[in-house]
Amino acid sequence: MNYWLMKSEPDEASILDLQRSGTLPWTGVRNYQARNFMRDDMRLGDGVLFYHSSCPEPGIAGLAEVCSAAYPDATQFDPANHYFDPKSKREAPRWVHVDVRWRETTRLLSLKEMREAPELASMRVLEKGSRLSITPVTPAEWQAVLKRLHAA
Template sequence: MERAYWLMKSEPDEASIDTLAQSVSQCLPWTGVRNYQARNFMRDAMRIGDGVLFYHSSCPQPGIAGLAEVASTAYPDATQFDPASPYFDAKSDPATPRWVHVDVRFVRKTRLLGLAEMRATPSLADMVVLQRGSRLSITPVTPTQWRAVLATLGVPDDRPSRT
C-alpha cells in the first residue's frame, strides 16, 4: 500500500517545526483540532508512517517549514477534557470522546516554501491549501503534489513506501 500524505497547519507560536525538532523523541501530539473533517482524517485515514508537510499558518510568512510523519494511530485528545485548555469542550464525554489526535514525528526542517512560491508552481495549483476559502488545518496531499513540493525544496524523497 502506498503511503498517504498530509499537510498539517500549526501556528508557529504554538508549535513550530523547531518545537517539533527540539521536543522529546522529536515527537508531539497534534492536539486541539476541533473540526470534524480534520478529525476524521486523523481518525479514519492517517496511518503510521504517512508523510506530513508541516505548515506554519497565521503568521507573517505562512508556508511549508518542514517534513514530519504520522507516528501513532488516533487516540483521544486529552485537551478536550481540561477546563484550563483553550481546546476544552464541555460537551465531550470521556466515555465517548469527540476529539482525537495523532502523534507527529520530526523528519527534517526545510527552507520555507511560502504561499507565493507554492502558487507560482504549476504542479501545486490544485493543492487544497491553495484553494479559495480553504481553512482546514489538515488536508490530504496527493503523491504527485508531495513529490513536487520535495522537488521544489530540493529534498530527496527517501522515505520508504508503506506496505
Template sequence: MAVSDQPVAQFWLMKSEPDEVSIDHLAAAPNVPFPWFGVRNYQARNFMRDAMRVGDLAFFYHSGCAEPGIAGVCRIASAPYPDATQFDAVNPYFDPKSKADSPRWLLRDVMFVQKTRYLPLTELRACPELANMRLLARGNRLSITPVTAEEWQFITMELLV
C-alpha cells in the first residue's frame, strides 16, 4: 500500500461517567481491551459502526460529574460487535426491541493509552481554537463525537503539555 493510499487516522471523544467507568479503570488493566458498552444513541452508534477504525485514538472524557473534562486517551481496539447489555433484562442498557439476530446496539473495545492532566470543560470552552468542536456545540449530548485533526493537535500539543 502506498503512503498516499493509507487511511488517515480519525480522532474521537468518548464520554463516560467516571462512577461507572473511568480512565482509572482502563489504566488498572492497560493491556486489556475494554468494551465501550451502553451507547444508546443512533448517531453515536453509527460513528462506532461506520467511521471508527481499529487504531484510531480517542479522548476519554469524564461526564456526568462535578467537573466534566478530558481525563486521558484510549485507542480503538476492535471492530464493532453487538453490545450484550441490550439483551440483559436486568441491565440498565436493556433494549426489549433489540433481537439477537438483528441487534440494534454495537460496541467497540478500547485500550488504555495514557492518563493526562485533567482538562476541564471550562478550559476547553475558553479556547477560541476549539470554537467549532462538536463537544462544545450548544445542546450536544452525544457520547461519541469526532474530533478534527486540528482540534486533536491543539489539545494534545497546547493544552495537555
C-alpha cells in the first residue's frame, strides 16, 4: 500500500464535500509529476491525506482512499472548463485522474502544526517551494500524522 497527500482548495472540493458525496473524481491536475503519480503509482486502497490548500488555514482535514485506477480526465476536453487543455486529444489524452473515497473527517492538522512536528519534517509538502498537488507520504509519516490527528 502507498500513501499520498492530495491538496484541494476547499472552495472547489473540501473534505465535507467528499464526505457528503462519498467519492469524488480528482480532476484538474495539470502537473506532469502529479499526473504520473496517479497514472503510474497509485493503487486501489492507497491511503490519502486530504489537504486543504489556498485557504486561511491550510492543513490536513481528513482521510480518504484511492478507489479507482487512473482514467482520462474529461475536463481537459471541455472548452467551458477551467482545466480545458486545447492540446490534449481524445485519442491521446494528456491528463488522467483517480477517484477518491471518503474515510474520515478529522480535526484540522494545520500546516503550522505540521511544520512544528519533528517527525513530519521530511514530508514533501513541507519542503521549501513545494507546490505539487499530490505528493507521496512514507509509512512513517502516515503513522505520525494519524497519531497527531487522533490524539486526545
